[in-house]
Amino acid sequence: MLLRMHQISKSYGPVTANDQVSIELHKGEILAIVGENGAGKSTLMKILYGLEQPDSGTICLNDRQVVFHRPSDAMAQGIGMVQQHFMLFGSMTVAENVVYRKETRKGLFMDHRRNQALVRELSQRYHLPVDPQAVVDDCPVGLQQRIEILKILYQDAHIIIFDEPSAVLTPLEVEDLLKTMDQLSRLGKSIILITHKLHEVMAVAHRVVVMRDGRVISASDTSETSLEKMSYEMVGRQIPTRRMTPPAVGNPLLEVAGLSLKGEPGTITLHDIHLQLRQGEIVGIAGVSGNGQSELIRCLAGLQAYDAGQVMLNGTDVTRASAGTIREAGLAHIPEDRYAWGSAPAATLAENALVGAEGRPPFSRRGILNLRQVNAHAAHLIQGYGVKAASLFQQMASLSGGNAQKLIAAREIARKTPVLIACEPTRGIDIGAMEYIHGQLIEKRDQGDGVLLVSSELSEIMDLCDRIYVMFEGRLNGEFIRGEVDEKTLGLYMLGGNRHAPQTALG
Amino acid sequence: MHHKQPLGNESLRHWLRRFAGDLKQPALAIFAGLVVGGMVIALSGFHPLTAIGSMLKGGFGSAYYLTTTLTRATPIIFAGLAAALAWGSGYPSLGASGQMILGALVCSQAAVRFTGPPLWVITLSLLCGMLGGMLYSLLAAWISDRFKLYLLIVTLMLNYIADYIASYTTTYLVKDPFGADASAIQTQRIESGILPRIFTGYTVHWGFVIALITVIAILFIMKKTTFGYRARMGGLNPRFAEYGGINSRRMMYGVLLLSGALAGLGGACEVLGARFRYVDGMITSPGYAWSGIIASLMANNHPVGIFFSSIFLAGLTTGGGAIERSMGVPSEVTTIIQSVITLLITARFVVAVRKRHASPAPYTPPEGGDLHESQP
Numbered sequence: 001m002l003l004r005m006h007q008i009s010k011s012y013g014p015v016t017a018n019d020q021v022s023i024e025l026h027k028g029e030i031l032a033i034v035g036e037n038g039a040g041k042s043t044l045m046k047i048l049y050g051l052e053q054p055d056s057g058t059i060c061l062n063d064r065q066v067v068f069h070r071p072s073d074a075m076a077q078g079i080g081m082v083q084q085h086f087m088l089f090g091s092m093t094v095a096e097n098v099v100y101r102k103e104t105r106k107g108l109f110m111d112h113r114r115n116q117a118l119v120r121e122l123s124q125r126y127h128l129p130v131d132p133q134a135v136v137d138d139c140p141v142g143l144q145q146r147i148e149i150l151k152i153l154y155q156d157a158h159i160i161i162f163d164e165p166s167a168v169l170t171p172l173e174v175e176d177l178l179k180t181m182d183q184l185s186r187l188g189k190s191i192i193l194i195t196h197k198l199h200e201v202m203a204v205a206h207r208v209v210v211m212r213d214g215r216v217i218s219a220s221d222t223s224e225t226s227l228e229k230m231s232y233e234m235v236g237r238q239i240p241t242r243r244m245t246p247p248a249v250g251n252p253l254l255e256v257a258g259l260s261l262k263g264e265p266g267t268i269t270l271h272d273i274h275l276q277l278r279q280g281e282i283v284g285i286a287g288v289s290g291n292g293q294s295e296l297i298r299c300l301a302g303l304q305a306y307d308a309g310q311v312m313l314n315g316t317d318v319t320r321a322s323a324g325t326i327r328e329a330g331l332a333h334i335p336e337d338r339y340a341w342g343s344a345p346a347a348t349l350a351e352n353a354l355v356g357a358e359g360r361p362p363f364s365r366r367g368i369l370n371l372r373q374v375n376a377h378a379a380h381l382i383q384g385y386g387v388k389a390a391s392l393f394q395q396m397a398s399l400s401g402g403n404a405q406k407l408i409a410a411r412e413i414a415r416k417t418p419v420l421i422a423c424e425p426t427r428g429i430d431i432g433a434m435e436y437i438h439g440q441l442i443e444k445r446d447q448g449d450g451v452l453l454v455s456s457e458l459s460e461i462m463d464l465c466d467r468i469y470v471m472f473e474g475r476l477n478g479e480f481i482r483g484e485v486d487e488k489t490l491g492l493y494m495l496g497g498n499r500h501a502p503q504t505a506l507g
Numbered sequence: 508m509h510h511k512q513p514l515g516n517e518s519l520r521h522w523l524r525r526f527a528g529d530l531k532q533p534a535l536a537i538f539a540g541l542v543v544g545g546m547v548i549a550l551s552g553f554h555p556l557t558a559i560g561s562m563l564k565g566g567f568g569s570a571y572y573l574t575t576t577l578t579r580a581t582p583i584i585f586a587g588l589a590a591a592l593a594w595g596s597g598y599p600s601l602g603a604s605g606q607m608i609l610g611a612l613v614c615s616q617a618a619v620r621f622t623g624p625p626l627w628v629i630t631l632s633l634l635c636g637m638l639g640g641m642l643y644s645l646l647a648a649w650i651s652d653r654f655k656l657y658l659l660i661v662t663l664m665l666n667y668i669a670d671y672i673a674s675y676t677t678t679y680l681v682k683d684p685f686g687a688d689a690s691a692i693q694t695q696r697i698e699s700g701i702l703p704r705i706f707t708g709y710t711v712h713w714g715f716v717i718a719l720i721t722v723i724a725i726l727f728i729m730k731k732t733t734f735g736y737r738a739r740m741g742g743l744n745p746r747f748a749e750y751g752g753i754n755s756r757r758m759m760y761g762v763l764l765l766s767g768a769l770a771g772l773g774g775a776c777e778v779l780g781a782r783f784r785y786v787d788g789m790i791t792s793p794g795y796a797w798s799g800i801i802a803s804l805m806a807n808n809h810p811v812g813i814f815f816s817s818i819f820l821a822g823l824t825t826g827g828g829a830i831e832r833s834m835g836v837p838s839e840v841t842t843i844i845q846s847v848i849t850l851l852i853t854a855r856f857v858v859a860v861r862k863r864h865a866s867p868a869p870y871t872p873p874e875g876g877d878l879h880e881s882q883p
Contacts, residue, residue, distance in 0.1 A: 301750070303749060303750060322752070322754065323749055323750060323751075323752045324752030324753065324754055325752075326752075327751075327752040328752070333750070335750060340746055341746050341747060341750045342747065342750070343744070343747055344740050344743035344744035344747045344748075345743075345744070346743045346744075347739070347740060347743050347744075351736070351739075351740065354736070355740060355747065355748075355750075355751030355752075355753075356751045356752050358733045358736050358737065358751075359733055364732075364733045367732050367733050367734060368731060368732055368733075369731050369732060369733060369736060371730075371731065391521060393521075393525075
């Protein structure tokens with residue numbers, strides 16, 4: 001047995017994150033650990049990586065008990081972790097990043113040639129092609145992740161933890177990543193994959209452990225389980241298959257004409273965007289992330305000045321209006337980055353649940369807040385969306401990413417505005433929460449509101465959207481109606497496969 | 508997806524725990540400051556415990572010392588609130604010094620010119636002082652907004668300008684012609700319209716009560732009004748505030764106007780309650796504004812915390828004076844203690860209490876098995 005975590009328990013105050021959790025990992029094995037947010041996967045990995053100490057339980061490597069006080073202890077024993085947020089020096093080269101802290105030197109100076117040769121050799125041995133001289137900031141996200149993996153391999157890790165590795169990747173990059181994991185296991189590395197994307201588990205893992213509410217629900221070989229069984233075990237109930245009624249489309253709610261943005265050199269520019277969102281429909285913007293979706297949405301939400309174009313929202317001209325005016329005119333917005341834009345991590349949950357509504361009754365009158373109403377509203381959102389929280393007054397930063405996302409989505413959907421822009425509303429969150437948010441989006445549509453859904457998950461777009469625009473390099477290069485397009489065609493447009501003038505599907 | 512949870516009002520236990528957590532850092536910093544101060548005292552040949560003991564006694568130990576400390580704390584509380592409001596809202600201003608000077612100067616001129624019942628003169632003069640601080644802060648806000656300059660630099664530079672304006676004004680324009688000491692650079696003494704003392708025989712005046720009321724008012728504004736909510740969100744995450752529809756430009760002017768008004772009121776209370784005139788350097792040489800910034804740092808911008816940290820800092824100074832008089836210990840010890848506290852607070856000094864577990868023997872790779880080198 002390479003690694004055994006035995007009867008690990010860990011509580012944070014009243015919350016039990018891990019309750020007598022035991023897992024085993026064999027050499028050359030890919031073990032997937034799946035579960036919803038707050039199921040305890042991250043805590044377990046933090047304990048293994050020395051970031052947290054267990055309240056009880058033991059960790060054995062090769063049948064010998066070990067204790068990790070800090071990540072460097074774990075690293076010294078050959079355990080490495082590919083974090084969700086990369087730990088790279090953006091302005092340094094690939095080689096410099098990989099050899100950091102174990103670099104070869106010539107006297108006082110870095111031996112760049114030797115370091116680059118080492119990285120090149122490493123990259124060939126593990127079939128992870130990189131250019132050692134490239135600067136990290138110039139590398140796409142998928143490549144940056146590969147650099148992270150090389151960094152860990154350079155440290156001689158033989159157990160590699162991947163924490164939600166595909167959350168930031170495009171579909172093609174995900175395929176590459178899965179191949180990489182498979183190769184590494186064939187080369188004798190052992191891998192722990194933390195994820196909630198079950199098809200990835202089925203594609204690559206040898207064994208899978210399902211966790212729920214801090215406990216291990218099942219541990220089985222991948223060949224002996226199924227997508228349905230795993231999702232049932234994760235959520236603890238059957239996920240109903242979604243059926244959508246045909247849209248009852250009404251008047252236009254959001255009309256964008258000729259929107260253009262000339263960004264700074266090196267940033268995305270938007271070219272002559274035309275789009276329309278009507279009552280009772282969910283309209284998707286599909287595309288590989290980084291093709292101008294973020295910029296477009298910031299323009300629409302009043303967070304970015306643009307050079308040309310007109311925007312009508314619910315009958316009001318909101319061209320170049322401020323974010324506050326646009327909100328008042330009837331827009332709610334789930335932003336794509338939950339910590340940069342969507343919340344104040346150091347503020348309490350109650351304060352985060354209030355933003356945008358603080359100026360009107362029942363939350364305030366004549367500038368005085370009604371804290372009873374504010375708190376009741378926050379508690380209502382937290383309970384309604386099943387946000388796992390101990391108190392209304394805990395910091396937003398103390399919630400797990402998925403729970404923070406749920407609270408932000410709850411806040412925006414609860415505003416009951418005619419138009420909702422949802423950017424990657426389910427990125428990094430579990431099936432149960434995803435189902436719930438999807439259900440809420442559909443309910444909003446069925447009530448006659450309009451939803452503009454920006455997503456880089458094709459399956460999300462295909463499942464929910466009545467109409468789909470595809471965005472590529474700052475242009476909308478295609479428009480399709482639900483049921484008239486397959487994933488393959490969309491994927492082609494997403495990669496710019498179709499360069500001719502936008503088709504129009506609206507009659 | 509319904510989870511039953513104990514949400515609702517925060518339990519007393521939870522609140523107490525949070526409160527204790529908030530106090531940990533300032534308490535540690537004060538302790539470290541006293542230790543370093545004690546070491547300096549020992550190095551200069553005095554008994555540290557005795558000296559620090561008499562220092563605390565000299566700051567807080569009797570009704571006389573305590574009220575002297577409260578008098579000194581009054582302008583520090585105002586400066587602390589002004590700093591906390593600006594910094595906590597994401598507009599770091601160092602301008603309290605200049606705004607206090609302008610507030611004090613304007614108030615001193617208003618009070619000698621207005622006539623009428625004392626309460627009327629006091630109210631008008633205080634309002635004039637507030638207005639003076641407010642307009643000076645507005646100038647800083649406008650320069651920073653119009654020319655896209657760092658507010659920190661603008662306010663710092665304007666402090667010097669305010670000091671020189673006040674020196675010039677008191678020297679050439681409104682110098683007291685009647686003073687016994689004609690060489691003193693000061694304005695005419697205010698006769699009617701001074702803030703009365705709270706207890707006869709002790710220097711503490713009604714300005715301290717005004718400071719206490721202001722603490723409560725600012726607490727209310729920050730926690731219970733939409734303005735305070737918006738200001739705090741802007742301070743915690745400006746992008747989040749903008750996303751939520753909060754107009755950051757309007758908030759900047761609002762916050763800085765209020766901050767300037769508080770500083771101006773502090774200067775005005777010092778004139779009407781303690782000095783009865785504007786005396787050149789009366790704000791800068793005791794360093795009220797800087798002590799205010801330290802007080803707000805110690806209290807992590809919390810108004811009630813500022814009330815107590817200001818009194819503590821004022822007590823150190825009065826106590827430092829006391830040990831200099833009685834024991835001959837240099838009063839610079841006070842400055843050293845304050846500086847250590849400031850350093851440790853700004854460095855967000857954290858002592859990580861590590862749970863030490865008995866570590867078993869370290870792991871060594873099994874013989875012959877160099878796992879990570881193996882090839883299939």
